[in-house]
Amino acid sequence: MVTSEPVGVLVRRWRDRRSRSQMDVALAANLSTRHLSCIETGRAVPSRQMIERLCDELDVPLRERNAFHLAAGFAPVHPERPLDDLGAAREVVRAVLAGHEPSPALAVDVRWELLSANRAATAFFTGLPAPLLAPPVNVLRATLHPDGLAQRIRNLAQWRAHVLRRIRRQLARTAAEGLADLLAELESYPAPAEEEPRNDLAVPLLLSSDDGDLAFLYTTTVFGSPRDVTLDEIAIETFFPADAVTAEVLRKAAGADGRPEAG
Known part of the structure; x- marks a missing residue:
């Protein structure tokens, strides 16, 4: 990761992104407002410890924290290992995916790559x-592309709107590289016709199948207190049957054991 911007510019940008004042951030990070102002204007360079304190207060993702350290003249602090090298965390991902059978579950990175x-x-x-x-x-491309899963989504307008809102919030929170391009691509797909409002507890994913219509609710799981960039960007999406018909279809499709290995 290479950055040509001063660390003070990055601090100011993320403070503005979080809509927080200098006084608010300075008090929370245990430094004076004057010191924070000097950091943002380039008259002072923060230490490694100060960078981490500021990033903690501004909820800066680990990938971007490494950019802060580089901009201040330090080596990156947070490693980025492949998923297969994450040891116990990798086994946690496998256990959640396999243990969630016969219901669907998948792990994605910050750009929604499988x-x-x-x-x-x-x-x-x-x-x-x-x-x-x-x-x-x-x-998300495979889901919302006109030639993809979108052809089987019964509430496509509702689901598409929900997904786009989620990506906009994610982009605002993480500023992840490539996410803005993905959002623009998804928004460029033909918009489906408006649908009648539904009275659901949460926005469902409604799919047509050979066994009839299926309904799913989902939850998202992330790792608490990650210190590795890859781990920080992993999300596990777990889908649950929203009605008895869907639950029965999943159970029958899974076969006798109901718990095949995750791939």
């Missing part, structure tokens, strides 16, 4: 065009 999925989730994408399944598979 890292791993269980058998039930893989079945979501069966039969999609090869270009949408070329590695790295982008889950």
Whole structure:
């Protein structure tokens, strides 16, 4: 990661992104407002410890924290290992995916590229065009592309609007590279016709299938207190049947054991 911007510019940008005043951040990070002002204007260079304190207060993702350290003349603090090298954390991902069978679950990175999925989730994408399944598979592209899963989503207008709102919030929180381009691509897909409002507890994913219409709710799981960039960017999306019909279809599709290995 290379940055040509001074560390003070990065501090100011993330403070503005979080809509926080200099006084608020300075008090929370245990430094004077004058000192923070000097950092932002380049008259002072923060130490490694001060960078981490400021980043903690501004909820800066680990990838961007490394950019802060580089801009201040330090080596990056937070390592970035491949998923397969994350040891116990990798096993946690596998355990969650496998343990969630017969319901779908998948792990994605910050750009929604597929890292791993269980058998039930893989079945979501069966039969999609090869270009949408070329590695790295982008889950949202495969879902909302007109030639993708969108053809089977019964509440496409509602689900698309929900996904786009989620990506906008994620972009505002993380400023992740490539996420703005993904959002622009998803927004460029033809917008479906408006639908009648639904009275659901949460926005469901409604899919047509050979076994009838299926309904899912989902939750998102992230690792607490990550210190590795890859781990910081992993999210596990777990889908749950929203009605008895869906639960029965999933149970029958899983077979006798109901708990195949995650892939």
